[in-house]
Amino acid sequence: MDVRHLRYFVAVAEERHFGRAAQRLHMAQPPLSQAIRQLEADLGVTLLHRTTRRVDLTEAGAAYLTRAQEILASLDGAAQEARLVAAGALGRLAISCVGSATYSLLPALSRQLATELPGVDFAFHGEMLVPDQIEALRSGAVDVALLRPPVADLSLTVTALRQDRLVVALSGDHPLAAKRRVRAVDLRDTDLIVHSAGRRSVMYDVVLRLLHDAGVEPRIRHEVGETSTLITLVAGGLGAAVVPEPVTALALAGVVYRPLVRPATTVGLAVAHRAHRAEPHLTRTVAVIEEVSRSSPTR
Structure with a gap:
């Protein structure tokens, strides 16, 4: 079944008129009528009662309309979700911080992330020592870490933020x-x-x-x-x-x-994540961390 046939049927069923439905779909009426007849033939049921003045739904057509609307809404939602994920605006991330960053940076960071990435579900883990953060990055328990270098693990990408x-x-x-x-x-x-x-x-x-x-x-x-x-x-x-x-x-x-x-x-502060991680929402999160780190005073 072509998804277009679902959209054609929903338009006709909602407009109760082939001419108005054709205008709504930006197409001619004859191919629209032909597509609905083909849909009914494929299903083996009559979906619409046609008269010269209006179109009414059969009992089967009313049931089919409900399911068709749900399917189309789901497809549209899936497409929107895919676009948001591709744009880095949707996802889940866990962020860990050393103690000093927990108090000085995390309040501003969490606020900025909520503003710029409202569709990303963030979990924060404060007061973590660097070895524990590295292990959490390796295991996947944490996605991004604010830590104190040096970090010798070559499986991690470490970006310097500032000197404190x-x-x-x-x-x-x-x-x-x-x-x-x-x-x-x-x-x-x-x-x-x-x-x-x-x-x-x-x-x-x-x-x-x-x-x-x-x-x-x-x-x-x-x-x-x-x-x-x-x-x-x-x-x-x-x-x-x-x-x-x-x-x-x-x-x-x-x-x-x-x-x-x-x-x-001075001691350094850096942001780290697994080297192979390049999801858009993670990349955008690291960029926000860099921005907040530059704009925030050391205390």
């Missing part, structure tokens, strides 16, 4: 809180709270390398997996923490942040 300065998080009554800036050497004999070494945190390596280069033997008292927990322990006076500046967006009573100088070190 490092700051020192301190409790308000910590001796170093009185300083306007904190040097790496000032952290000698200071209890430190760091991201977990056991879970291979990128920030753990960054902080230890920074302190060793400054000749400071780190005095680590607590290792945690989540940035929010790290800052909570700082507020409790259990130690200081070296964190990316965007963490300052996590404003917690009793915590102050001081710029880290000598050296003034």
Whole structure:
């Protein structure tokens, strides 16, 4: 059965007139009448009662009209959905973020994605360490990750977004809180709270390398997996923490942040996805992430 025959029949059935239906379909009336007769012959039933003034549906025709309208609506919907998918305006994506991006970037990012890609269903996973994000990308649990390089996995496409300065998080009554800036050497004999070494945190390596280069033997008292927990322990006076500046967006009573100088070190922020992934909605999402990252302040 030709889909055109369905459209012809629906037009005649809705107009109850061959002439008006022909005008609606932008075609001549004789081929329209011939197509309806062919449809009835194919089905083996009479769909229409024809008179000189009007056309009425038979009982079979009324039943067929309902199904024909549903089929055409489904076909039109499928075509529209295919166009939206091809344009990157429809789909599902899971996005993960390291702790600092969770607080500083995710609010603006989720808002922008909802505006620009309202047809894409997004799921967000915050407070993920880089090794966990890489594993989630490999398994397909996550489609796009905002993470801290370096990333050595060649199966991933990693695009640099920006460099974030490092700051020192301190409790308000910590001796170093009185300083306007904190040097790496000032952290000698200071209890430190760091991201977990056991879970291979990128920030753990960054902080230890920074302190060793400054000749400071780190005095680590607590290792945690989540940035929010790290800052909570700082507020409790259990130690200081070296964190990316965007963490300052996590404003917690009793915590102050001081710029880290000598050296003034930065850490990168990047967006990653599986190298073979090139779906339009994923590509558009990465473009939005790049745009929001450029336009958002580090905090």
